[in-house]
Amino acid sequence: MSFAQSLIVYFISPLISAYIFLIVIYVILGWLFALNVVNPHNPTVRQIYLMLERVSGFILDPIRRIVPAFGGLDFSPIIAFFILSWANNWLLLQKLYPMLG
Numbered sequence: 603m604s605f606a607q608s609l610i611v612y613f614i615s616p617l618i619s620a621y622i623f624l625i626v627i628y629v630i631l632g633w634l635f636a637l638n639v640v641n642p643h644n645p646t647v648r649q650i651y652l653m654l655e656r657v658s659g660f661i662l663d664p665i666r667r668i669v670p671a672f673g674g675l676d677f678s679p680i681i682a683f684f685i686l687s688w689a690n691n692w693l694l695l696q697k698l699y700p701m702l703g
C-alpha cells in the first residue's frame with residue numbers, strides 16, 4: 603500500500619464520517635431550537651450551534667442554492683448525507699477492498 607493510498611483510507615474516510623456526524627448534530631440541534639427544547643439564548647449552546655453552522659455550511663450552502671426549501675423543509679442535509687456517504691463508501695470500495703486482495 604502506497605503512502606497516498608494509506609492517507610486516503612486511514613485519514614480521509616474517518617474525516618468524511620466525522621463530517622456526516624457533525625451535520626447530523628447540527629440538524630438535531632436545529633430541531634431542538636425550533637421545538638423550544640433547548641434555549642437558543644443560552645450563550646454556550648448558541649456558540650456550539652454557530653460553530654456547527656459554520657462547519658456544515660461548507661457543504662450545505664451550495665446544496666441550498668441548488669435545491670430550494672419545500673414548504674419550510676430543508677432537504678440539503680439529507681442530500682449532503684447521501685453524497686458524503688456515497689463518497690465514503692466509494693472510497694472504501696475502490697481503495698481499501700482491492701488492496702486487501
